[in-house]
Amino acid sequence: MQGKYRALRLNENGFLEVIDQTKLPFVTESKVLKTTNEVVEAIKDMTVRGAGVIGSVAAFGIYTACMEVNSYDELKEKALLIRESRPTAVNLMWAVDKMMELLKDSTDLVADAKKYAIELNDEEASESQNIAKYGADIIEEILKKKNKTSINILTHCNAGWLAVIDEGTALAPIYEAAKRGIDVHVWVDETRPRNQGASLTAWELTQSKIKHTIIADNTGGHLMQHGMVDMVITGADRVSANGDVANKIGTYLKALAAFDNDVPFYVAIPASTFDFEIRDGVKEIPIELRSEDEVKYMRGVDSNGEVREVLITPKDSPAINYGFDVTPARLISGLITDKGVCKANYEEIKKRFN
Numbered sequence: 078m079q080g081k082y083r084a085l086r087l088n089e090n091g092f093l094e095v096i097d098q099t100k101l102p103f104v105t106e107s108k109v110l111k112t113t114n115e116v117v118e119a120i121k122d123m124t125v126r127g128a129g130v131i132g133s134v135a136a137f138g139i140y141t142a143c144m145e146v147n148s149y150d151e152l153k154e155k156a157l158l159i160r161e162s163r164p165t166a167v168n169l170m171w172a173v174d175k176m177m178e179l180l181k182d183s184t185d186l187v188a189d190a191k192k193y194a195i196e197l198n199d200e201e202a203s204e205s206q207n208i209a210k211y212g213a214d215i216i217e218e219i220l221k222k223k224n225k226t227s228i229n230i231l232t233h234c235n236a237g238w239l240a241v242i243d244e245g246t247a248l249a250p251i252y253e254a255a256k257r258g259i260d261v262h263v264w265v266d267e268t269r270p271r272n273q274g275a276s277l278t279a280w281e282l283t284q285s286k287i288k289h290t291i292i293a294d295n296t297g298g299h300l301m302q303h304g305m306v307d308m309v310i311t312g313a314d315r316v317s318a319n320g321d322v323a324n325k326i327g328t329y330l331k332a333l334a335a336f337d338n339d340v341p342f343y344v345a346i347p348a349s350t351f352d353f354e355i356r357d358g359v360k361e362i363p364i365e366l367r368s369e370d371e372v373k374y375m376r377g378v379d380s381n382g383e384v385r386e387v388l389i390t391p392k393d394s395p396a397i398n399y400g401f402d403v404t405p406a407r408l409i410s411g412l413i414t415d416k417g418v419c420k421a422n423y424e425e426i427k428k429r430f431n
């Protein structure tokens with residue numbers, strides 16, 4: 078059926094259905110998003126998350142909004158609600174703007190939005206396959222250079238198919254390398270506070286039977302110091318024109334440790350992640366500030382298999398919860414994109430993507 082991907086699909090009734098990522102890895106459950114408000118809430122509360130999937134859901138969210146309006150002007154108001162649901166992943170704004178541009182002269186909003194949303198997602202899925210191939214080539218190059226037959230890759234957060242349809246970005250080269258018969262092991266940063274690594278990346282790699290070890294976020298530097306990491310691959314939520322990379326909080330610290338230990342640090346991204354409006358990512362990329370409760374509470378299952386949130390700090394202690402940080406381009410070995418691997422600098426990026 079058209080519009081069907083691993084993390085989301087249009088169901089038989091024509092509504093957007095998504096995997097509820099807040100329940101993984103304990104419960105695999107889907108959620109149908111029938112209204113614009115349900116789409117906005119699902120992005121805000123991270124039922125769906127990951128820059129690419131947020132963009133995918135936003136595109137189908139515009140289609141959902143078209144079922145609620147009688148004119149393009151009415152649609153613009155709903156589109157803004159979707160566009161403003163999270164501030165850092167530029168794929169969200171890109172998807173909404175692209176859909177609204179395509180629909181501006183439409184005489185059948187619902188039918189055209191459905192068509193354009195499927196086309197946009199099919200293109201994202203195709204780009205993800207290219208990232209897989211170019212990234213696996215890098216993995217083979219590193220193995221050859223180090224004269225090794227197995228590779229240890231560290232990744233932060235979740236940039237698999239739960240985050241970018243349909244192969245992911247950071248995990249796409251790992252899936253492709255495994256398909257090529259390469260012996261891959263992944264160090265999985267737990268990725269506090271929402272544990273996208275421990276809950277989502279570990280779940281994905283388990284499904285794909287790829288060797289992995291979950292580590293506390295502060296472990297990566299030690300592993301790199303002791304030669305236990307051959308490369309780092311992460312995803313990204315926004316890459317500025319000068320090659321600075323916004324990604325899940327903690328990425329910058331991994332890049333510093335990689336730089337200090339001469340470990341190749343790659344960022345895998347589709348073209349929709351570039352933001353050419355921003356020339357200095359460190360200074361200008363907006364960083365989402367999320368609820369302090371995500372730091373103060375931890376999710377898990379109790380002895381009855383019920384998903385629970387438990388307080389892990391003194392009730393009255395304040396916390397602050399930055400969702401992302403920005404890694405300067407100088408710490409990045411290369412950007413693995415759907416058009417090949419490019420250096421993280423303005424000239425290279427402009428030549429290939431702008």
Ligand SMILES: CSC[C@H]1O[C@H](OP(=O)(O)O)[C@H](O)[C@@H]1O
Nearest residue numbers: 126127128129240312313324325
């Ligand atoms: C390339 S999409 C994955 C990207 O999105 C994650 O953020 P969140 O889980 O808050 O949506 C994280 O930055 C990942 O690298």
